[in-house]
Amino acid sequence: MGGFNTSLGDGFLLVGFSDWPQLELTLFVFILTFYFLTLIGNTTLIALSRLDVQLHTPMYFFLCHLSFLDLTFTTSSVPQLLINLHGLDHTISYGGCVAQLFFWLGLGSTESVLLVVMAFDRYAAVCRPLQYTAIMHPRLCQALALVSWAGGFANSLVQTGLMMAMPLCSHRLNHFFCELPVLLKLSCKDVERTEAKMFISRAIIIVIPPALILGSYVHIARAVLKVRSEAGRRKAFGTCGSHLLVVSLFFGSAMYPHLQPSHGYSESKGKFVALFYTVVTPMLNPLIYTLRNKDVRGALRKVLGRGRDSE
Incomplete structure (x- = not known):
């Protein structure tokens, strides 16, 4: 067997939030509620994008992918966390x-890459409106x-492979899921070279995308400021503002655990x-895109209206 599971027996003990037992019930209710809202919100956004012809555009094509990513991303860790908070079994197998x-x-x-693609779509829509349809061809959207x-x-694949090659000396994982920075802290020996490779891999996916997004929005801001119509400026800032808010939430929270050395990481x-x-x-x-977007709100009213009419 590889270094990853050396001396780990059947798997890992997930400490989770057992250090704060008084918070476990509150966290269980909070996380279950938010998980349910995540499933409803993202599924609704995907369904609306498929059902309403007006939403058959590149922006909503990519938004469908983002919603599906959010659904699978949260599902990769939250059910395990709910089981650990509610039950007595706080373990996860090596394979799991x-x-x-x-x-x-992976998700x-x-x-991270998809948010860059969505910024490119907004750049093409605002800065190249006459060529937008030709640029954002369905085949290009699928390829992106x-x-x-x-x-x-x-x-x-690169990061998981490097992680599996590292010898780990403990099966006590002070987290609620198998996150990379916490696994690195379990290493038996100094693995600076491997960690440096993993850091570069993480930096590529966490630093370069927001830099590209920021660059695209500099061009977008210049183009929007040249628009004479106040309504046109408001619409452009509305769709771009939603995307920027999502970008800020995603990269802002991802940078803390993944852009610091493992010895400096606070579990x-x-x-x-x-x-x-x-x-x-x-x-x-989904709330950000729904509340700030008239097209999505209109599609939701149409679908709900059809449901009432058919009763």
Whole structure:
């Protein structure tokens, strides 16, 4: 067997929030509620994008992918957390931990790349409105979505492979799921080279995308300021503002655990930061796009209206 499961027996003990037993019931109710809202919100957004012809545009095509990513991303860790909070079994098998790490890294990396693609779509819509339809051809949209998924899981494969080669000396994981920074702290020996490779891999997926997004929005802001119509400026800022808010929530919370050396990582703080980007952010994303977007609100009213008419 590889270094990853050396001396780990059947798996890992997930400490979770057992250090704060008085919070476990409150956290269980809070997380279950948010998880339910995440499932409802993202499923609704996907369904609306498929049912309403007016939403058959590149923006909502990518938004469907984002909603599906949020659904699977939160599902990769939250059910395990709810079981641990409610039951007596706080363990996860070796295979389960590897699978959780691989999918969690893959889905998170894919979302990082997809947010860049969505920024490019907004750039084309605002800065190249006359050529937008030709630029954002359905085939290009499908290719960009495929690149996002392939790039995300390629990054995950590299990091998970490096992690599995590292010898770990403890089966006590001070977290509620198999997150990379916490697993690195279990290493038996100094693995600076491996950690440096993993850091570079993480930095590529966490630093470069927001830099590209920021660059695209500099061009978008310039273009919007040239628009004479106040209504046109408001509409452009509305759709772009939703995307920027989602970007800020995602990268803002992801940078804390993944852009610092493992010896400087605080497990207690890390749990609550991880709780934010695995539970809160996926729930907020569909709300941000729905509340700030007239097209989505209109589609929702149409679908609900059809349901009432058919009764």
